[in-house]
Amino acid sequence: MKVKNEDKENGAGSNQNWLERLSQSNDFVREHTSLRDEEPFWISYYRTLISSDILHKDVLPYLHEQLPLEELKSRIPVQEIIFTRDADEIIQNILNGSLAIQKHQYDDECLLINIANSKFRDVGMATMESSALGPQVGFIEELDTNINLVRKRLPVPELLVKEMKVGELSKTRVAVLYMDGIADPENVNTVIQRIKDIQYDHIQDSSYIASMIEDNSNSLFPQSISTERADRVAAGLTEGKIIIAADGSPNLVILPITFMESFIAMEDYSYSWIISNFFRLLRLTAMFISTMISPMYVAIMTYHYELIPARLLDTLVGSRAAVPFAPFLEALFLELMIEMVKEAGIRLPLKIGQSLGVVGGIVIGQAVVEAGLTSNVLLILVGLGSLASYTSPVYKFSNTIRFIKFPVIFLAQWFGLLGVFLAFLITQIHLLRLTSLGRPYLSQYPIRNTSFQDLWVRLPFSMQKENPKTLRPQKKWKSTGKGKKTGPTNDFYE
Amino acid sequence: MINRSAFCLFLILLLSGCSFLPTNIVNEIDMSQGVGYDLAEKKNIKGTIVFPIFKRDKTSSTEVRTAIGKSSKEIRSILNNETRYPLVSGQLRVALYSKKIANKGITDFVDTLHRDPAIGSLVQLAIVDGGANELFKMKKYKNENVSIHVRELLEQNMKMGLLPQTNLQSFLFQLFQIGQDPYLPLIKNENGNIRITGMAIFKDDQYVTSIPMKDFFIFKALVDKNRTGLRQFILEHRDKIVLETLYSNAKYKVKIVHGKPEFTINLKMKTRLHEFAPSEKQRKAFDKKRYQKQVEQELEINAINIVNQFKEHKVDPLGLGAKYKEHYRGFNEKQWKMYYPNVKVTVNADVEILQTGTID
Known part of the structure; x- marks a missing residue:
């Protein structure tokens, strides 16, 4: 806030002020284009922001003649040229890569030529949301x-x-x-x-x-x-x-x-609607597995031994027989370990990250089981759960899934399956109350028929005729010829 | 705000160590999978509890412990004095009662099973001809989990064989339903093998009689809607025929004649021919109609016989009384008990042989 106030007090209208302020920085250049002082022009710019190529080819050649600034503006073959006196605007433009041209050293009016050097990476593949089929292009930083x-x-x-x-x-x-x-x-x-x-x-x-x-x-x-x-x-x-x-x-x-959109991959539209429905269901199931599987383990192993089928008793209890910790600590320990491996895998440089995945996943896990610190059944469950958390095509959402199981594990330890159900209930209530830009987030209630065209399920394109109603679109139908069969009518035969 | 969240964090850390409910961590309990009750001297009972001991990366071994006491929970608390972990009953799979104890009535011991919320209603009950304790301690099943063995033995016979469906739930239903008596499978240690030998029929909760293996087919047809079971019929001229049930359903009809109930049981069966050995070795196609008729007659006689046996012992496992009660508002239990030994029951069997095999 302070910076802004100073701006207003000192900057407005005063030529020298902006010059003084900018020239404190060493990459700021202020030059005179000719040897004699009374001749044109004074140019100032940030060396690091401009493209010297454009400066030398397109701007400097025009600066040898004595011309009024307006005339100069029409001559220089650069698109963005502004003529101004406003100090704030001058500062702002110079900071964005403009070249300021003044006739005399202390002139207020100033010609701003945008010769910003914008070097960005090329448009490349979408790395976080990659897909096997469909467009691969990803956005860049510009x-x-x-x-x-x-x-x-x-x-x-x-x-x-x-x-x-x-x-x-x-x-x-x-x-x-x-x-x-x-x-x-x-x-x-x-x-x-x-x-x-x-x-x-x-x-x-x-x-x-x-x-x-x-x-x-x-x-x-x-x-x-x-x-x-x-x-x-x-x-x-x-x-x-x-x-x-x-x-x-x-x-x-x-x-x-809406909530369900986090389970929709753009790839879904590249497959037959039946197959893409299967994948959507799979992702939804994976979310439940990921959030519920370790809490269920904790709840059942701590409280509800009655629920274990007789044939599983040997496997489940046998694997836990010599484990010195309570199921809660065991699960928390393994989950945290897996999360650490994941986190380290993301933070580490790419090449080390790959080998870490192997080390973390297999070697540590195996060693922990062999040492008798956790049961191998839990290792399988936790591994499955962490795998399942990444099925969501939206990265932010998969982080939510990653996190949300921890409070559920705590509830499972305190209240058993009641706690797991409580967690489910609290989440459901929260989701029902949640809005995205004032629109219902969960989209379960009120029930909209459009939710069953392309949200919870994806019907064939011929049956996706309406835009989602929760968004209150001004255009109801996707295609203007709503009754007629237009476009790809049946992707089943394509 | 910071204080409050710090307090919350502290609480979470504190509380995660403890839990709000009593815990039963699986490897710190001994889960009884089978219980058995025998009579002991001085009006005491001898209770046997079977529970597995789990070892890391090994198959579990089974422990069988016995104690004498007055009630099943007393037996458990006595046995608790000698087990490493507390004994719990949530994994109970099978409960056995010796014939002697069943003669005196088993409600007292079944009661504890249905009062405990940890015990499911699908626990298998069975009556042991001999001692339950000896059956659990049989040498042959020492390395095997004997309670699971008994349970699976019973369940596979109920699912695929001739044994009528029973469990704790059905037993309690039949016990508390007015106008029906329960029945449970009867098992026996025969030459070192556990075998199903018959069906124990109760009068209220007391064992009265049993029906032998050969009557299972008709009994199951009368009490269960079933899809399984194989039976051999020896018909006239010693024709041997083996039929498998594909579908069977018994419908009970009640008619009140002169104030007394009369029952008609319409037994409908669809079967498959499994084996056919005619006495006269002729090259003739299988005469379906003729044999259907003969099988029907055989089944009707069979059914009447076992109904008569029930009437003789004044037991009603078919639930005729309950069916009478459903139809007749003026049902009186005492009166019904008087009527029962002389009640008229007719059986109409309708057997259809649907599949006769590929070669005919």
Whole structure:
């Protein structure tokens, strides 16, 4: 806050001030283009921000003649040229890679030529959300490229982009994308309003914004999807969802979303609807397995020995026979160990990470069982559970699954199966109350027929005719020829 | 806020050490899988408890312990004095009662089973011809879990064989239902083998009589809707025929004639021909109609015979009284008991041989 106040007090209108402030930095360059002082021009820029190529080829050759700045503006073959006197604007543009040209050293008016050097990596494969089939392209850290990727998929004028700057220090460009005529204007206004209300010094990633504007920031469940897949973004836009993109972030935020969307992979649409339904069900089951399997083990082994089938008794109890810890400590120990292996695998450099997976998973696990610290049945269950937690195609959501089992393990230790059920109940209540941009998150209630076209199940394309009702889209039908058979009518025969 | 969350964290750490309910950690309990009751001197009973001892990476061994006391829970507390871990009953799979104790009535010992919420209703009950204690201690089953053996022996015969379906739930239902007497399988140690020898029929909770193995087919057909079971019929001219039930259903009809009930049992059966050995070795196709008729007659006689046997002992495992009560509002138990020995029961069997095999 202090920085901002000083800005206002000292910066406005005073030429020398911005010069002084900027020249404190060593990479700031201020030069005169000719030897004599009264001749043009004074140029100032940040050496580290501009492209010297453009500077030498396209700008400097025009600076030898005595010309008024307006004339110069029309001559220089660079697109973004601004003529201004406003010190704030000058500072801002110079910081974004502009070259400032002044006629005299202490002139107020100034020509700003954008010759920013933007070096980014090329558009590459989506690494976090990879898929076997379907488009592989992933977003990168540059906003314009990302919007370009989306626009290529939706070449219609209805795709609108609203840009704003967020972050008092970072001045991050944030873009809100939506389809005019489909997205609910109320949603759009809410998102824009909430982004405008953000007061924070720096925004490094679109996830910052996502967590700042979400309805309940204390929830474990992400109320938006961060994706690096252009197809997911485009598909969301056509349904009436709103996308938030931030410069410097390879992830775009989709909202509002529902719970089940975290189990939908874009790959689902590449398969037959029957097979993709199987996968959706599999992912949902995997979530239950992952969150419930170790708590169930703790509950049953601690309290409910009656539930063990007679034929499993030997395996289950035999494997625990010499374990010195209570099932709770045993499970907590193994779960924490697996989580540590996972965490280390992510933090370590790529090449070491791979070998660590093997070391952590097999060697330590085997050793722990051999040492008699845990039962091998639990090792299988925990391994299965941690595997299952990664089936969700949305990374943020799989982290939620990873975390959520720990409180359930505690409840299982305190109350047995009652505790496990309590955890289920609390989660269910929480999910029912949770909203994403004011829309119901769980989408179980109220029941919408669109939820059974493409959410809980995916019907063939010929039967996915409506846009999801929970989003209150302005366009009800996906295709204008709603009655007629249009487009791919039956993907069964394709 | 920070104070509160720190307090919560402290509580979580503190509480995770303890639990709000009494725990039964699986490897710190001895799970009784079978119990047996025998009569002992001076109105005492001899209780036997079978429980497995688990070893790491080895198959479990079975421990059989016996104590004498007045009630089953007293026996358990006596036995607790000699076991490493507390004995618990949640894994109980089978409860055996000796014939002698069954003669005196077994409600007292079944009672504890259904009062304990840890014990499921699918526990198998059986009557032992001889001592339950001796059966559990048989040398042959020393390395095997004898209680699981008995349970699986009974269950496979109920599922695939001729033994009618029974368990704790069915026993209690039959016991408490007015107008029906329970029945349980009868097992015996025969030359070092555990065998099912018959069906023990109770009068209320007291063992009265038993039906032999050869009557199982018709008894099961009368009490269960079943899909299994094989039976051999020796018909006229010593024709031998073996039939397997594909479907059987007995329907009881009650008619009140002069204030007295009369029962008609319509037994419908669909069967498959398994074996056929005619007396006259002729090259003739299997005469389905003729043999169906003969089998029907045989079954009807068979059924009447066992009903008569029940009437003689004044026991009603078929639940005729209960069916009478369903139909007649003025049902009076005393009156019914008077009627029962002379009640008229007719059986109509309808046997259909559906499959005769590939070569005919």
